[in-house]
Amino acid sequence: MLFNSIDFAIFLPIIFILYWFVTNKNLKLQNLLIVISSYIFYGWWDWRFLSLILFSTIVDYFIGIKLSKQENQTKRKLLLWTSIFVNLGFLGFFKYYNFFLDNFITAFSFFGTEINANSLNIILPVGISFYTFQTLSYTIDVYRRKLEPTKDFIAFSAFVSFFPQLVAGPIERATNLLPQFYAKRNFDYSKAIDGMRLILWGLFKKVVIADTCSIFVDDIFQNYMNYSGGTLIVGTILFSFQIYCDFSGYSDIAIGTAKLFGIKLMTNFRTPYFSRNIAEFWRRWHISLSTWFRDYVYIPLGGSKTSKILTVRNIFIIFIVSGFWHGANWTYIIWGSLNAFYFLPIFLMKQNRKHLNTTTKNKFIPSFKELNSMFFTFIITAFAWIFFRSKTLTDAFEYIKGIFNQNNFFKMQTAKTYELDIRPLIIYLTFFIIVDWYYRNEEIVFTNHNLTKSTIIFKYIIYLFTIISIIFSIKNQASNFIYFQF
Structure with a gap:
């Protein structure tokens, strides 16, 4: 369902009325309404892909609970890598299978070896890159003991599938969004007016x-x-x-x-x-993704608290992976690499925090x-x-x-x-x-x-x-x- 469609113009007021006038006295019902409406919103494109969201939700929910009960570090890492493998496995198959296959065939053809392999006609699930990173943030934060795992499956499902940001972000952290589904929510007129202002300006930008x-x-x-x-x-x-x-x-x-x-x-x-400068640009552009890569990739690699050579390596990894996140095409990788080259002189001259x-x-x-x-x-x-x-x-x-x-x-x-x-x-x-x-x-x-x-x-x-x-x-x-x- 598109924000700029008649469907959404009908859908939103209905959910809003049910949310504040029917389920407002019961937090569980409110969260359940969010889950149901989110699945309707997403299923409007292709209901078959709802199974992917549901499966990721179930896997990360139970892994989170298991992590809280497990003290053995080896087993905790195994649980974490299970979540990473499942989530990135789905993402890799749907988004990058044909890219790697085609480049694999091209590489062998360059050396005179012909390989016969057929590409698959794969439909890319809408927003898979966004909700995959969102669920991963939960598992990683639970593993790091920065977040207590939830035992409320409905609240967790609402966190994973919350329809406003489900298909194109912002990529929310569990530490910010999930606790909001635990607390009773009261209608705030001023916040609603601010919300309408943002919707109006967003429609102007888009339409x-x-x-x-x-x-x-x-x-x-x-x-x-x-x-x-x-x-x-x-x-x-x-x-x-x-x-x-x-x-x-x-x-x-x-x-x-x-x-x-x-x-x-x-x-x-x-x-x-x-x-x-370009460093300031990346602090202001797609902030949820930039900070995600900073916290879950750049810093674990050592960030800037290592040698200059390794820091430069980390910078290029972040920008190249960011480019590859956008799509299975060398154009995105070059785009990411080019931004890394833009950023590098600013970093080396210590102007990146200017x-x-x-x-x-x-x-x-x-x-x-x-x-x-x-x-x-x-x-x-x-x-x-x-x-x-x-x-x-x-x-x-x-x-x-x-x-x-x-x-x-x-x-x-x-x-x-x-x-x-x-x-x-x-x-x-x-x-x-x-x-x-x-x-x-x-x-x-x-x-x-x-x-x-x-x-x-x-x-x-x-x-x-x-x-x-x-x-x-x-x-x-x-x-x-x-x-x-x-």
């Missing part, structure tokens, strides 16, 4: 910005050989905004929807395109130095997105080659020139950047802090423009979110 950008981006990337270097640059910039607004839009809707049910999810994006505060926190206009740093960071990030968006490495390199082709570089033709007008998109993007900048210090856009008469007027102008833009941008067929494929 107005991301989906409009996609029309131009899809045409440019599919027909890059027919466009000038200037247009290819436009396509790269538009994809940068598309993927940001598509993914952060989903996160906003997920976090906002959770607030309607009295649940707090972690922030997943903090205006990453206003970052002043920008911990919000950009121009106490001023509205950034300094020239800050503006220059933000522009450079955006440019190198956008360049890396070319690999992320391209279907093959050949496409990516040819696309980059086309950018530096001097023939007709300044002939800024746009995708589908004679069919579409790019000017409305420019207006939308300008509006989006202004609002994103204005609320960069706030976790929730349209927040009501320190309102004056002028800011109240400004806020309602934003509301009106946002709602009208969404209405005029809604299409008959709801489009998928980009990160559903991961």
